[in-house]
Amino acid sequence: GEDVEQSLFLSVREGDSSVINCTYTDSSSTYLYWYKQEPGAGLQLLTYIFSNMDMKQDQRLTVLLNKKDKHLSLRIADTQTGDSAIYFCAENCGGGATNKLIFGTGTLLAVQP
Amino acid sequence: NAGVTQTPKFRILKIGQSMTLQCTQDMNHNYMYWYRQDPGMGLKLIYYSVGAGITDKGEVPNGYNVSRSTTEDFPLRLELAAPSQTSVYFCASSYSVGTNQPQHFGDGTRLSIL
Numbered sequence: 001g002e003d004v005e006q007s008l009f010l011s012v013r014e015g016d017s018s019v020i021n022c023t024y025t026d027s028s029s030t031y032l033y034w035y036k037q038e039p040g041a042g043l044q045l046l047t048y049i050f051s052n053m054d055m056k057q058d059q060r061l062t063v064l065l066n067k068k069d070k071h072l073s074l075r076i077a078d079t080q081t082g083d084s085a086i087y088f089c090a091e092n093c094g095g096g097a098t099n100k101l102i103f104g105t106g107t108l109l110a111v112q113p
Numbered sequence: 114n115a116g117v118t119q120t121p122k123f124r125i126l127k128i129g130q131s132m133t134l135q136c137t138q139d140m141n142h143n144y145m146y147w148y149r150q151d152p153g154m155g156l157k158l159i160y161y162s163v164g165a166g167i168t169d170k171g172e173v174p175n176g177y178n179v180s181r182s183t184t185e186d187f188p189l190r191l192e193l194a195a196p197s198q199t200s201v202y203f204c205a206s207s208y209s210v211g212t213n214q215p216q217h218f219g220d221g222t223r224l225s226i227l
Contacts, residue, residue: 004155033215042117042203042218043156088155100171101216103148103155 004091004104011110018076020107022089025070029091032065033101034074037086046074046087076109084111115139119204119219126194126226134189134222136204144207145187146171146216147179149200156203162187194226 003025012018024032030051035043049056049063049072056063062075072089086106093100120135138145143164148156148171158171162181176198178190187206191198201223205216 008153035218040220042220043205043216044218045215048215090155100158100161101156103157105153105155 004089004102006087006089006104006107008105009108009110011112012079013112014079014081016079018074018079018083018109018111020074020076020087020089020109022072022074022104023070024072024089024091024102024104026091026093026102027067027070029093031092032063032072033090033092034061034063035088035090035103037088037106039085043088079109079111081111081113084109117204117206117217117219119202119222121222122220123223124225126191126224128194128196128226130194131190131192132194132224134191134202134204134224136187136189136219137185138187138204138206138217139185140206140208140217141184142206142208142217143184144209144214144216145181146205146207147177147187147189148203148205149173149198150203150221151200159189159202196226198224199226200224 006022033048034046037043060077064073088106090101090103117138146161147159157173160179162168201221204219207214207216
């Protein structure tokens with residue numbers, strides 16, 4: 001079945017770059033997503049990438065996609081304490097017919113001042 | 114614009130009790146979803162709906178039921194609560210599929226079964 005894996009924890013200093021990694025298994029995924037979850041809140045869509053792209057940049061966020069290795073990463077430049085949260089990658093499954101998402105286990109990003 | 118609203122925010126149930134988790138959205142989205150999030154885990158899809166009157170099972174549907182009588186509402190029912198259903202439940206909605214239509218999430222319902 002489909003599976004999405006992430007490392008559980010990442011700690012960085014304020015001002016440094018953060019790189020959160022994700023591997024997925026469904027090669028038919030058309031979109032891959034990054035969501036942010038702050039404590040006690042729901043998931044907020046940060047960015048996404050279409051499967052025929054290698055890279056997408058959106059202000060401080062850079063998404064890299066290696067489709068051959070089924071590897072997705074999220075780079076946050078100039079990480080701030082407000083970036084502390086859990087980050088989930090997700091892939092859409094079902095060939096786009098149902099928009100079903102498979103989520104990773106989430107990476108807790110801790111930003112030290 | 115309220116987005117996706119879930120009620121209640123917290124609830125404690127005894128084993129065997131039943132309850133309904135409410136979810137409503139005001140974005141005229143066709144697609145709605147229920148997920149559960151267990152500690153240290155990602156979200157697992159329980160049920161989803163592609164429109165009023167249509168529902169389908171996700172990855173972990175056992176012990177739950179849903180209905181979709183209107184576009185706005187997608188309640189999740191637990192008939193006989195079990196400790197394994199202790200979790201945080203998230204409702205989400207999206208307009209469509211095919212192009213990028215991100216899912217919008219509610220703030221969650223924290224449910225404990227004791």
